[in-house]
Amino acid sequence: MTQKKRSERETLPQKAGKLIVELGDKIYTQLSNLEPPAVSIPSRSIDNIVFDERLQQYVLGHKSIRRGFSNVRGAKGLAQLLWVAYVANELIKSDQVTTLRDLYYTSLNEKMLEIKEQAETDSQVEDLEAILSVPRETFNIIPHDRGTAFGRLVLEYTIKGFQGNRVDLMSHPDGVSIGPALAQARFVSSDSNFVLVVEKHAVFIQLIREKLHERFGALLIETGGQASRAARILIRRLNKELGLPVYILTDADPWGMHIALVIISGSAKSAHIKDLATPSAKWLGFWATDIEKYKVPSLVLNDVDYKRLEELKKDPRYNDKFFRAQIEWFMRKRKKAELEAFSSKNTTIGVTYLANTYLPEKLRELGAT
Amino acid sequence: MTQKKRSERETLPQKAGKLIVELGDKIYTQLSNLEPPAVSIPSRSIDNIVFDERLQQYVLGHKSIRRGFSNVRGAKGLAQLLWVAYVANELIKSDQVTTLRDLYYTSLNEKMLEIKEQAETDSQVEDLEAILSVPRETFNIIPHDRGTAFGRLVLEYTIKGFQGNRVDLMSHPDGVSIGPALAQARFVSSDSNFVLVVEKHAVFIQLIREKLHERFGALLIETGGQASRAARILIRRLNKELGLPVYILTDADPWGMHIALVIISGSAKSAHIKDLATPSAKWLGFWATDIEKYKVPSLVLNDVDYKRLEELKKDPRYNDKFFRAQIEWFMRKRKKAELEAFSSKNTTIGVTYLANTYLPEKLRELGAT
Structure with missing residues (x-):
């Protein structure tokens, strides 16, 4: 067998972890430059879901939303997203896993995030999937599997x-x-x-x-x-x-x-x-x-x-x-x-x-x- | 480790297969003696299901039914039961498995059994379980499992x-x-x-x-x-x-x-x-x-x-x-x-x-x- 390149030897969670650290670096740089922090997220709204005839599958179009400190709702959303990214990175580092339901309950500890219901944390997880373009299993937030x-x-x-x-x-x-x-x-x-x-x-x-x-x-x-x-x-x-x-x-x-x-x-x-x-x-x-x-x-x-x-x-x-x-x-x-x-x-x-x-x-x- | 006795080395299907052969022998002996063939089956009707306080579980009482050639319905039922026992024994010998649904469809080939619906073959399988006192998995008629x-x-x-x-x-x-x-x-x-x-x-x-x-x-x-x-x-x-x-x-x-x-x-x-x-x-x-x-x-x-x-x-x-x-x-x-x-x-x-x-x-x- 030929020697594998280092990148090929990385596990999927390790790759996802790197993407999360890059996301964190971007925010850190914005803050260091005294810019208001913000991230661009591919839009998951129904008008941005298109069927790609060549790939024979649904993909997102080119619309994206910007989540940042322009208003209170945006600021809260960004804080929630970064908290989810933090949790994912900690899980990857410790090789532990969690579920959407557990994540919601865990978030209740973080009063400042003002999370009222599971739909909020679920949506942040899907946004993180869209930003990193990987499924959440990859960053250790697992579904109930079968098979x-x-x-x-x-x-x-x-x-x-x-x-x-x-x-x-x-x-x-x-x-x-x-x-x-x-x-x-x-x-x-x-x-x-x-x-x-x-x-x-x-x-x-x-x-x-x-x-x-x-x-x-x-x-x-x-x-x-x-x-x-x-x-x-x-x-x-x-x-x-x-x-x-x-x-x-x-x-x-x-x-x-x-x-x-x-x-x-x-x-x-x-x-x-x-x-x-x-x-x-x-x-x-x-x-x-x-x-x-x-x-x-x-x-x-x-x-x-x-x-x-x-x-x-x-x-x-x-x-x-x-x-x-x-x-x-x-x-x-x-x-x-x-x-x-x-x-x-x-x-x-x-x-x-x-x-x-x-x-x-x-x-x-x-x-x- | 101590040497296991031969009976302990038998697999559960092998044990069930022996019980099926014994059942067949009994019918064969009846026929050889020119007696009308019949089997005694523990009754599964609701008035024979009792809760055993000592075992802390439901068990069958002492009632049993006799299925034999005393009437046409009994004769057909006995033929169906013996066909199910035959199928089970063939499955055990070939190490193959089937399901209740498959068994019903397979029975459609045997016109003489006059099977109209799956409830009939299902009931014969439960009767065979009651006679042998083993679950049907043991004679290779398997459920859809999980776990x-x-x-x-x-x-x-x-x-x-x-x-x-x-x-x-x-x-x-x-x-x-x-x-x-x-x-x-x-x-x-x-x-x-x-x-x-x-x-x-x-x-x-x-x-x-x-x-x-x-x-x-x-x-x-x-x-x-x-x-x-x-x-x-x-x-x-x-x-x-x-x-x-x-x-x-x-x-x-x-x-x-x-x-x-x-x-x-x-x-x-x-x-x-x-x-x-x-x-x-x-x-x-x-x-x-x-x-x-x-x-x-x-x-x-x-x-x-x-x-x-x-x-x-x-x-x-x-x-x-x-x-x-x-x-x-x-x-x-x-x-x-x-x-x-x-x-x-x-x-x-x-x-x-x-x-x-x-x-x-x-x-x-x-x-x-």
Whole structure:
């Protein structure tokens, strides 16, 4: 292995910590020059969120707001922002983590910040994300994560007490939990061929028992419904850093399709953060059009499903021939189906049609194998 | 280590497989003797579910039903039951797993079983649990699990491809996912002092970063709300097989208290299964009475909380002086509080009051340290 450059050996929190110190330096310089302190923050207001056709994801436009001492509200906001940046930097230095809820409660100690409700500290955290252009996990303010990973990947954790140990994502057959440490770990090596993301925990467990990691070189990720931010960061990094193609397996319904789309294109709410989406990821199935092609038992779309499809139809992220055709099929046929429906085609107990027929066919169809 | 007896080296699915074969033998003998085949099944009807004061959990009474060829409905039911037992045995032999939903779809292939809806196959699975007196995970019909584990425990997985490898629950700092393989793994050794169950993922991650495993010898389990069956099996086994005391940490509200109680006493719905409850487990906190004792910010109980407390008050599992006092406190003061509220008492960023003051005090109070 070639010697890594020093910058590449820095952990994501260390990089975020440097950006926070730079922000502090800027304020310090302003104060030293007897200028009123101020920072420029990319605007997160709805009129500044635009869909980038080339990137196929939401990004912020060019508007920014200036937060400074021109009025009392601005001064209070700047003080709150700098306090959040201070907390983040202390957390990074001590390798500790906190949550948005904890941060709000912690802020109650700082009477001078005049914080009345959690929406205020939450908003300051999002502003700090927008300024640094990194997700808050990176500066140790973590969400409640979900998700599990399993497969041929050797990695090194970077948090204190775990650095330098090389561990394998194959060692635990129920998988390893995806949290901030895994999302930020260094990838050492992998002979996996692609990443297979599945929406359901029991399907994930079944695919491990069916040895998809050995038979196809699949690195399996389970999201437990909509993928958490840590899972989306991990998926993106596996794609960008290791060059692994990403395929997503969900139920054939609007909710499953949208799980795939958020992994591919991100969400409007996180337009201010890069590094969450994986534009080259592909929805592998269970496609609407596969319901009849594979002749599996289907269910009738209910009103909530139908309303959801009408929303998705107007969503710029679905402005793509393939996805439009899927939405139209759902609406015309008024059918949906679950991954479990493939079990109606099992002929031998313990040998699933899903893992032994459907998945191999679809992986071939999309050029994965 | 002393040589283990052969019976102890059998995995839980292997034991369940033997019980299934015994059931099959019984039917075979009946048929050989030209008797009409029949099985006796412990009744799961509500009038046969009783609260055992000594065990402090729900168990089945002495009623049983006989399912046999005395009428058409009985004959169909027996055929369905034996088909489910056959599927379970095939799954155990091939080390594969399935879910209730998959099982229903698979049953659609067997036209002679005349299965119309999933409630029928679900009920047969519960009857098989009652006959064998083991949870369905044990015969490889798995639920959608949740939960994560971390701490000083060396174990050996027993499923194919993983046998014999000794792995450590300390190797992944976001924890290891709790599924059927972990719930059934053999425990090799542990120098943990107790099990600490926490309801929230982010708190679990924070306690790992605060090194509770090193400082107190805590083996940490996160449940993600109500503990899944796999998590409850794992907690019980850690208590029974390794003799580790179990402490449960939740929010101070009726929902958190009930998470603790289900781990301690189980539920009426699983009265037909032994080995899910941990009667000696203790609710460590966050107690109702700790809200004022520790002077943390509280929230007002809403109507849904209050209604839930009125239900719990009538529940025989709460017929205990300590729990009654907690319920009364909640109802009288109409207050609740989250674990995150302890962050209002943090004085140094990165050093939480929860891990450094509250938990050590409570562990001492309950005799854990």
